[in-house]
Amino acid sequence: MKRPHNHKRIVAMHQMLFEMARGNFNxxxxxxxxxDELETLVVLMNxxxxxxxxxxxxxxxxxxxxxxxxxAPANLLLDDSDTVTDASSTSAALLGHKDSGLAGRPMFDLLxxxxxxxxxxxxxxSATPSGLGCSTSLHFISAGGLSVSAECSLERLxxxxxxxxxxxxxxxxxxxxxxxxxxxxxxxGRFPSRADARLVQKVYDYILAHxxxxxxxxxxLSRQFGTNEFKLKEGFRLFLHNSIYQFYxxxxxxxxxxxxxxxxxxxxxxxxxxxxxxxPNFSRTFKRRFGMxxxxxxxxxxx
Amino acid sequence: MIAAHDFYENRYASFWIADGILFFRYKPDTVIDIEAxxxxxxxxxxxxxxxxxxxxxxxxxxxxxxKAGRDYLANSGSVLASAVALLVGENVSLxxxxxxxxxxxxxxxxxxxxxxxxxLSYLKGFLQH
Numbered sequence: 548m549k550r551p552h553n554h555k556r557i558v559a560m561h562q563m564l565f566e567m568a569r570g571n572f573n574x575x576x577x578x579x580x581x582x583d584e585l586e587t588l589v590v591l592m593n594x595x596x597x598x599x600x601x602x603x604x605x606x607x608x609x610x611x612x613x614x615x616x617x618x619a620p621a622n623l624l625l626d627d628s629d630t631v632t633d634a635s636s637t638s639a640a641l642l643g644h645k646d647s648g649l650a651g652r653p654m655f656d657l658l659x660x661x662x663x664x665x666x667x668x669x670x671x672x673s674a675t676p677s678g679l680g681c682s683t684s685l686h687f688i689s690a691g692g693l694s695v696s697a698e699c700s701l702e703r704l705x706x707x708x709x710x711x712x713x714x715x716x717x718x719x720x721x722x723x724x725x726x727x728x729x730x731x732x733x734x735x736g737r738f739p740s741r742a743d744a745r746l747v748q749k750v751y752d753y754i755l756a757h758x759x760x761x762x763x764x765x766x767x768l769s770r771q772f773g774t775n776e777f778k779l780k781e782g783f784r785l786f787l788h789n790s791i792y793q794f795y796x797x798x799x800x801x802x803x804x805x806x807x808x809x810x811x812x813x814x815x816x817x818x819x820x821x822x823x824x825x826x827p828n829f830s831r832t833f834k835r836r837f838g839m840x841x842x843x844x845x846x847x848x849x850x
Numbered sequence: 851m852i853a854a855h856d857f858y859e860n861r862y863a864s865f866w867i868a869d870g871i872l873f874f875r876y877k878p879d880t881v882i883d884i885e886a887x888x889x890x891x892x893x894x895x896x897x898x899x900x901x902x903x904x905x906x907x908x909x910x911x912x913x914x915x916x917k918a919g920r921d922y923l924a925n926s927g928s929v930l931a932s933a934v935a936l937l938v939g940e941n942v943s944l945x946x947x948x949x950x951x952x953x954x955x956x957x958x959x960x961x962x963x964x965x966x967x968x969x970l971s972y973l974k975g976f977l978q979h
Contacts, residue, residue, distance in 0.1 A: 561945075568953045612954055613921025755925065756957045805926055809892055812900045847892070 556585055563592055570610065570744060572600035610748060611787075614755065614798065621697065623712040624704075629654040629665075632709065641697070641714075643690035659688040665701075669710075672701045685714070746774055747782040754795050758802050760822050762795045800836045803829070807844045814841050858897045862886045865897060870977045871970065872903045872931075876911040884918040891927050904933045904973035905958075906966070909943040920954040928957035933976040935969035936962045 559576045566574045574596065576589045621638035623631050634649040642649065642657065649657075654665060668683045682700040689695050697714035704711060749772055754762065762768075768791070769776045783791050803821045806812060812820070818829035818841075833841050857866045862882070865874040874894065880886070894905075915923070928934075934956065938944045947962050959976075963969035 565949070565952060568949065610953065612924055613918060614925060752955045755955070756928075758957070802926075802929070806929055809895045809929070810900065816900075 552579060552581065553585055556589055560589065560592060563596070567596060567599070568610075570748075571741070572596045573741075611751075612755070621714040623649065623714075625654065625710045625712055627709060629662075631657070638714065641689075641695060642687055648690070657687050658685060661686065668699070668701050672703065682715075743778070743782045744786065746772060746779070747786045750779065750783070750791070751787070751794075754791070755798060758795070758799045758822060759820055761824075762792065762822070765791060796832065797836070799823070800833055803833065803841070804837065804844065807841055808847055811846060817841070858893060860889055860893050863890050865894060867898075867903065870903065871973050872898065872905045873908075874905055875908040878911040879913050880911050881913050882915040882919040882923070884916070884922055887915075887919040887922040887927065891923070891929070895930055898930050900930075902930045902932050902978070904935070904976040905931045906935050906937060906969055906973060908937045909947050910937065910939045912943050912946060914942075915946055915950065920950050924950065924954040924956040931958040932978070933973060934958050934960040935973050936960060937966055937969050938962055938964060940964075 556576070556579060563574045563576055566572075575593050578589070579586060620635070621641050622635045623638055624633040626632050630651065630653045631649045634644075639647075639649050655662060658665060664683050664685055668685075682698050684696055685699045687695045687697065699712055699714040702711050702713070750768060753768075753772075763771065765776050765779060769779045772779070780791065783789065783794070787794060789797075799821045803817050803823075806817045806820070807814065810817075814830075815826045818826045821829070823829035823832070830841055833839075837844075858864065861877075862880050863874055863876045865872060867873070872894070874890075876882075882890075936947045936951070938947045944962070944964075950956065951960055951962060961969075961972055963972065
């Protein structure tokens with residue numbers, strides 16, 4: 548493993564993995580011509596990068612660092628021959644289809660021909676008089692050919708004709724699906740570029756690292772990040788479905804909630820530590836967001 | 851958690867405060883998932899007792915950190931940390947820490963060190979006098 552040609556390939560793979568984690572799928576490792584195990588990984592990585600680039604992230608990618616992911620229900624209605632009769636918007640977006648694009652599709656296709664888990668779930672459900680079956684992880688194949696896993700449960704519809712398949716997915720609201728971004732851009736006539744995504748990612752990360760202080764104006768932020776106000780506002784709305792200020796306030800409130808819950812720091816100090824200029828302002832905004840006063844949050848920080 | 855005035859220990863790490871710096875050491879072969887991340891952050895915040903401190907975090911015992919754990923540490927894990935120095939070994943902990951720094955983007959100023967003395971001199975710049 549320590550021979551120079553191995554080392555060179557390992558360095559190239561490290562670099563490529565970091566680029567992929569940043570959302571850049573353009574890098575490829577030059578084939579060495581060797582026929583060994585390491586080269587199989589090189590070839591595999593090149594192919595995975597190409598597939599990911601085309602299938603999901605063609606329009607750029609924002610890494611929300613888990614901040615915005617939230618569980619979302621995705622439901623499919625199925626007839627007795629396991630064909631989709633209707634689908635919620637979330638399930639369509641999850642699988643890379645337009646809203647009506649899932650109707651008429653057999654589960655066999657959506658599961659890439661692997662029906663074992665689905666059929667077992669159906670048998671279990673049929674055998675349970677209460678109708679409450681166990682949830683099972685199903686692996687769907689999206690329109691772009693990607694595997695999408697979701698925890699699903701199946702239930703007979705009340706009139707006895709057909710089924711409802713309920714899936715819980717962690718839906719990254721911030722990033723949006725490729726379909727969603729594509730549709731949104733039909734309105735503006737412009738596809739977001741990798742540079743747009745990089746810009747929004749930088750501002751996103753900057754805001755998360757500066758929640759303790761006042762947010763500079765959009766003009767100042769634009770200047771700081773070498774862009775113009777329009778591009779920054781548009782990019783934020785496109786990728787994060789939110790305005791810059793709304794995102795900043797939402798994250799400060801979440802951080803403040805966490806600090807109230809986890810520490811005994813006085814509430815006024817928490818307001819100050821999260822960039823609020825006065826406690827009444829903090830308290831009002833907090834109550835509007837969480838439906839309760841900061842004083843009503845249970846505190847776990849004591850010994 | 852074993853509580854003492856100047857030393858805390860839980861399932862995943864031990865930590866203590868000396869010269870205004872919080873020393874935080876993961877135990878050998880630690881796998882950080884969301885449960886571990888929540889536990890160490892909650893215990894650290896409680897231990898710090900409202901003080902915002904620079905943190906020397908010895909990562910050498912860490913085997914892996916999953917995505918949920920990395921994201922939690924990068925965001926909630928920055929609370930009451932004025933800066934973080936990650937102390938790493940040669941291979942796995944270096945790769946895990948570099949990935950965390952460059953991709954998860956911790957909210958507190960964070961740097962990676964292989965020498966404790968260099969990590970401490972970085973953190974001294976964040977001491978509150």
